[in-house]
Amino acid sequence: MPKTTVRTGSNIAFIKYWGVADAAINLPLNSSISMTLADAHTTTTLEWDRAGTLAADQITLDGTRLDERAATRLVRHLDRIRGLAGIEWRARVESMNNFPMASGIASSASGFSALTVAACTALGPEMGISLNPTRLSAISRLGSGSASRSHFGGFVEWQQGTNDGDSVAVPLFPVDHWNLYDIVVVVSSAEKKVSSENGHTIALTSPLLDGRVRGLPVALETVQQAIADRNLDALGPVIEQDALAMHAVMMTSTPSLLYWQPGTLELLHAVRRWREEDGIPVYFTIDAGPNVHLMCEAKDVAAIETRLATLSSVQRVIVSRPGPGPQLLDQHLF
Numbered sequence: 001m002p003k004t005t006v007r008t009g010s011n012i013a014f015i016k017y018w019g020v021a022d023a024a025i026n027l028p029l030n031s032s033i034s035m036t037l038a039d040a041h042t043t044t045t046l047e048w049d050r051a052g053t054l055a056a057d058q059i060t061l062d063g064t065r066l067d068e069r070a071a072t073r074l075v076r077h078l079d080r081i082r083g084l085a086g087i088e089w090r091a092r093v094e095s096m097n098n099f100p101m102a103s104g105i106a107s108s109a110s111g112f113s114a115l116t117v118a119a120c121t122a123l124g125p126e127m128g129i130s131l132n133p134t135r136l137s138a139i140s141r142l143g144s145g146s147a148s149r150s151h152f153g154g155f156v157e158w159q160q161g162t163n164d165g166d167s168v169a170v171p172l173f174p175v176d177h178w179n180l181y182d183i184v185v186v187v188s189s190a191e192k193k194v195s196s197e198n199g200h201t202i203a204l205t206s207p208l209l210d211g212r213v214r215g216l217p218v219a220l221e222t223v224q225q226a227i228a229d230r231n232l233d234a235l236g237p238v239i240e241q242d243a244l245a246m247h248a249v250m251m252t253s254t255p256s257l258l259y260w261q262p263g264t265l266e267l268l269h270a271v272r273r274w275r276e277e278d279g280i281p282v283y284f285t286i287d288a289g290p291n292v293h294l295m296c297e298a299k300d301v302a303a304i305e306t307r308l309a310t311l312s313s314v315q316r317v318i319v320s321r322p323g324p325g326p327q328l329l330d331q332h333l334f
């Protein structure tokens with residue numbers, strides 16, 4: 001398998017991953033549930049340099065060749081895979097997101113899962129790495145926790161687990177179970193000052209962390225049941241509360257992480273207004289950034305888009321449906 005190309009969707013978490021129990025293996029403090037996205041994906045082509053001509057990995061992201069510093073996290077991930085396979089070959093990697101990196105869509109989720117699948121598939125089974133999605137999910141988790149969930153399509157749970165082998169994602173419901181939409185509203189493209197990688201460690205300093213984590217077993221169950229029933233009015237309040245609880249933890253950690261911008265708040269108020277005054281079933285969630293994800297059903301997308309166009313802080317809108325797990329493509333990026 002000389003060259004391998006994989007496309008993987010990002011995902012939006014309904015119950016978030018925020019905080020690690022064991023940073024060395026990205027063992028989370030809690031299980032999380034997400035929807036894989038069809039319309040926000042990363043495509044990655046990878047080729048192992050079996051001839052040994054490369055002195056270092058050669059990685060291009062969205063058309064820009066990464067220097068040593070920018071490539072560090074990705075090279076570390078390739079090092080893990082080299083370690084598992086017992087090889088020293090460097091890799092040529094080219095990766096393209098179909099969404100802007102600063103959009104509030106997790107490029108680390110789709111990026112690390114695409115890199116994992118491409119790297120392991122290109123090695124071939126003779127290297128002893130199983131290509132089973134559960135195993136690949138565990139490998140991706142070491143690069144970025146949320147990436148573990150992108151190994152399955154539709155609605156997915158990353159089970160907290162207790163060790164490197166069992167902290168993995170499992171599929172809950174397939175992609176065609178529920179045509180739920182994620183309208184990503186970009187209100188700021190400013191770069192994050194603190195990466196989520198660091199945030200997971202400092203979450204432990206927040207006095208609110210325990211309160212959030214204690215409520216999660218019930219919230220996880222409610223979310224799973226609401227998805228099973230395709231019941232947005234049961235799902236929505238729980239996902240809003242968890243996003244707010246996660247941001248309360250972020251804001252009260254040391255150092256304090258304040259990801260919200262004025263536009264974030266404009267959106268939160270607008271969503272409540274549209275729900276209460278216009279009767280539109282739409283609910284928000286927010287990841288580690290200022291941008292807001294609006295969850296709604298297909299019938300309400302147009303009405304929400306019309307209203308978004310009237311808000312001054314909206315810079316850009318990306319609409320996504322539920323998507324499949326990783327796909328192997330025949331067309332390579334190089």
Ligand code: PMV
Nearest residue numbers: 013016017144145146196288
């Ligand atoms: O996978 P990471 O380390 O980028 O963390 C992702 C954290 C959130 O996006 C904020 C929540 C989540 O569960 O996706």
